[in-house]
Amino acid sequence: MNNKTTCTFLIVVTTSLLFGCSGPVATENKESAVTSSLPLHVDDKNYITIDTAESVVTWKGSNLLGSNTHTGYVYLSKGALLIKDNQLVGGSAEVDMNTIEDESHGRNNNLVNHLKDPDFFNVTTFPTSTIAITSVEPGNSDNIKISGNLTIKGITHPVSFPAKMEVKNGMIKADGKLVIDRAKWDVRYKSGKFYTLLADQTISDSIEFHFKIVAKKQINAKDCFREIWGFPCSERIKNLICNQSKYLHFLANQRKA
Secondary structure, X not given: OXXXXXXXXXXXXXXXXXXXXXXHHHHHHHHHOOOOOOOOOOOOOOEEEEOXXXXXXXXXXXXXXXXXXXXXXXXXXXXEEEEEOOEEEEEEEEEEEEEEEEOOOOOOOHHHHHHHOOOOOOOOOOOEEEEEEEEEEEOOOOEEEEEEEEEEOOEEEEEEEEEEEEEEOOEEEEEEEEEEEHHHXXXXXXXXXXXXXXXXXXXXXXXXXXXXXXXXXXXXXXXXXXXXXXXXXXXXXXXXXXXXXXXHHHHHHHHHO
């Protein structure tokens, strides 16, 4: 389904269901809202929303000798990338630390539960980690260098890492690798910086994060209205088309059917 057809269907759906909107719907949205320090930038066309279903971060840790390695996954809860002239210039992302998985995508086992406890990431107290991009330097071909502020366990430090990015037809695909010194974020368990005489039980302070990010432009109901009817959506019309997000969700389900 192309954008024109999608917009037409969206207007038909919202108009036909117009008078089915009521007060309790707004209350439901308010109660289900999750407080976050990350802005969503929903009204800024320069920002492209990260598709959390298609994005993933792969983590890797090992002992100091590298003879015992663990890998796994963790997922984003939200994020948006700022694009100007088809170039990444900013953005931010939030990681849901409760989604930590092992290499078999298991979430309830000794390894994952230990990573979530105070020895490592203390997920009960710090359920999210964030990264906010501060600058982007171009490189050869599609390669770039991203700098930003990484917050884990409420502690923020600057980081820089290489990435490969493609911007095409309103979609962004980015792949990169970030290596951090966990001690800077107070992840102390069996770290040689905090404990002595650990010998071969010492765990490396380096944690690798390989990320795959996909971001897509979202369909905006106000833009669809202008495209179909030829004039902007007024406040009165916008108020009539109440609970826009509910019907966008309905539209998405219809497209999958």
